Amino acid sequence: MAFEKLAELIFPNVEHDREYYIEKYPKRNLKEGARVTRCAPSPTGFQHIGGVFAALINERLASQSEGVFYLRIEDTDQKREVEGAIEDTIMTMHKFGMDFSEGMTGQETSKGEYGPYRQSERAEIYRTFAKDLLIKGLAYPDFCTPEELAALREEQIANKITPGYYGEYAKYRNITEEEAIERINNGETYIIRLKSPGNIENRVEFHDLIKGDISFPENNQDVVLIKGDGLPTYHFAHAIDDYLMRTTDVIRGEEWLSSLPIHVQLFEVLGFERPNYAHIPTIMKQEGGSKRKLSKRKDAEAAVSYYHEVGYPVVCVIEYLLNIVNSSYEEWRAENPTADYHEFHVALEKMSKSGALFDLVKLNDVSKDVIARMSANEVYEQYTEWAKVYDEEMYNLVISNETMSKEIFNIDKDGPKPRKDFAKWDEVKDKIFYFYDELFYNETAEQIELPKTLSLENAKAVIEEYAKKFNFNAGSQENWFEDLKVIGAELGYCANRKEYKANPDSYKGMISDVAGAVRSALSHRTNTPDLYTIMQIMGEEKVRERFNKFLEI
Numbered sequence: 001m002a003f004e005k006l007a008e009l010i011f012p013n014v015e016h017d018r019e020y021y022i023e024k025y026p027k028r029n030l031k032e033g034a035r036v037t038r039c040a041p042s043p044t045g046f047q048h049i050g051g052v053f054a055a056l057i058n059e060r061l062a063s064q065s066e067g068v069f070y071l072r073i074e075d076t077d078q079k080r081e082v083e084g085a086i087e088d089t090i091m092t093m094h095k096f097g098m099d100f101s102e103g104m105t106g107q108e109t110s111k112g113e114y115g116p117y118r119q120s121e122r123a124e125i126y127r128t129f130a131k132d133l134l135i136k137g138l139a140y141p142d143f144c145t146p147e148e149l150a151a152l153r154e155e156q157i158a159n160k161i162t163p164g165y166y167g168e169y170a171k172y173r174n175i176t177e178e179e180a181i182e183r184i185n186n187g188e189t190y191i192i193r194l195k196s197p198g199n200i201e202n203r204v205e206f207h208d209l210i211k212g213d214i215s216f217p218e219n220n221q222d223v224v225l226i227k228g229d230g231l232p233t234y235h236f237a238h239a240i241d242d243y244l245m246r247t248t249d250v251i252r253g254e255e256w257l258s259s260l261p262i263h264v265q266l267f268e269v270l271g272f273e274r275p276n277y278a279h280i281p282t283i284m285k286q287e288g289g290s291k292r293k294l295s296k297r298k299d300a301e302a303a304v305s306y307y308h309e310v311g312y313p314v315v316c317v318i319e320y321l322l323n324i325v326n327s328s329y330e331e332w333r334a335e336n337p338t339a340d341y342h343e344f345h346v347a348l349e350k351m352s353k354s355g356a357l358f359d360l361v362k363l364n365d366v367s368k369d370v371i372a373r374m375s376a377n378e379v380y381e382q383y384t385e386w387a388k389v390y391d392e393e394m395y396n397l398v399i400s401n402e403t404m405s406k407e408i409f410n411i412d413k414d415g416p417k418p419r420k421d422f423a424k425w426d427e428v429k430d431k432i433f434y435f436y437d438e439l440f441y442n443e444t445a446e447q448i449e450l451p452k453t454l455s456l457e458n459a460k461a462v463i464e465e466y467a468k469k470f471n472f473n474a475g476s477q478e479n480w481f482e483d484l485k486v487i488g489a490e491l492g493y494c495a496n497r498k499e500y501k502a503n504p505d506s507y508k509g510m511i512s513d514v515a516g517a518v519r520s521a522l523s524h525r526t527n528t529p530d531l532y533t534i535m536q537i538m539g540e541e542k543v544r545e546r547f548n549k550f551l552e553i
């Protein structure tokens with residue numbers, strides 16, 4: 001049944017027809033195999049790490065095929081809109097190495113030929129296609145009140161019937177044009193629904209680029225296309241936008257998989273060629289024996305802001321996410337230790353089909369590796385950039401001791417196995433604080449660590465002698481250690497473990513106690529990088545001063 005008059009009543013003054021838009025937004029002229037993908041967030045203001053994950057996959061696939069990656073803002077649910085959310089999304093993606101070649105560029109601005117890229121500005125386009133479906137009898141107005149719909153649902157559930165608005169339960173599915181016009185003229189409110197041509201008995205075979213071959217029953221629900229506020233539902237907007245923007249691959253969270261039957265049908269009803277689909281497994285977290293979704297409420301790491309606050313270099317998070325996308329990333333990284341991550345080729349079909357496990361321990365491992373590969377200068381730059389925002393005291397100390405700080409960041413960088421001591425910048429202070437007098441001398445006596453085998457008295461006795469006899473300019477780590485052994489032996493500390501074990505009573509302790517005393521006097525800690533290196537970085541004056549102060553404790 002065609003609804004020409006009704007369509008005109010509901011959508012008067014629609015300027016163009018569907019062909020106009022289809023011609024206005026022609027298939028893109030891109031090289032063979034180039035993919036057009038999108039990031040399509042709702043502007044809620046919360047940046048979830050899952051959003052970055054999905055965007056990263058979209059961006060990588062577009063970039064590596066020399067395609068287009070664009071930003072579309074899905075703001076048809078206007079209640080949820082948060083001010084500044086668009087800029088925030090653009091900034092976040094930019095920080096994570098992703099820039100859009102097209103789409104929204106700010107709150108009010110955009111670039112590209114396939115816009116508007118904000119759904120709230122596309123109302124006229126949705127109206128045009130909804131009107132066309134009405135005219136063709138493929139859609140109809142539904143006058144049910146929310147109460148009626150709730151009652152229907154309850155009844156269906158009570159009778160163990162699939163709930164929803166479909167077939168015989170769709171009260172207005174076969175409404176006549178006259179009745180609809182009359183109701184509208186009487187001021188009744190309505191929404192526009194799809195008149196689903198589907199039959200639940202039919203199965204649809206489908207190939208998802210991540211999930212592989214799947215099949216599902218055809219959709220038979222008369223889903224809502226246009227809501228009471230005149231704006232489209234996600235389903236309707238998705239079909240129209242992704243078709244008119246000529247998206248080649250819709251890569252989105254698997255929470256949309258259950259709506260796929262609706263989308264497949266909508267593309268058919270609208271007469272649109274369908275894009276490829278890839279449904280990304282949800283990011284999960286292991287909790288005890290079970291897995292659950294990474295939750296905005298429970299897990300700090302669900303928020304993108306967390307990674308900035310604790311100071312994960314962005315590239316570490318990206319590399320970790322790439323690890324989740326393709327487990328072969330780790331092997332690739334091992335074979336190409338210095339390559340840029342952009343050189344890795346993301347392959348959707350190699351992605352795990354089930355939940356992607358998000359694991360902070362693994363992130364830390366990846367991050368330590370990445371930071372270990374950075375030069376001392378790079379660590380300095382990135383650390384100070386972070387500290388400037390999140391730790392002003394460290395920022396001031398580090399920049400006012402630039403040379404020393406760079407030497408600290410350079411400890412054990414050159415060898416074949418560079419030190420992996422930092423996973424994130426908020427760990428730095430604890431590990432290097434002792435180089436800075438302002439922090440070191442602020443420690444209380446309780447904070448001073450000593451080897452378990454050494455009393456403070458004995459440690460002081462060691463330092464008293466050592467301070468007198470040690471040669472600061474030993475020339476090498478080996479000479480320095482020989483020197484330490486000689487001084488230790490004079491004080492009664494054994495340099496040989498076996499000998500000590502055989503005759504523990506003949507010694508005061510072991511050479512490790514002597515080193516422990518020196519370490520504690522210089523750092524207040526029992527665990528530090530190589531002592532000789534630390535002393536060289538501190539310089540003789542500072543070292544002697546610390547020995548003297550240690551004796552005063």
Ligand code: GLU
Pocket residue numbers: 039040041042074238251252253
């Ligand atoms: N606006 C949708 C969301 O934020 C986009 C899903 C999609 O990529 O199609 O979940």
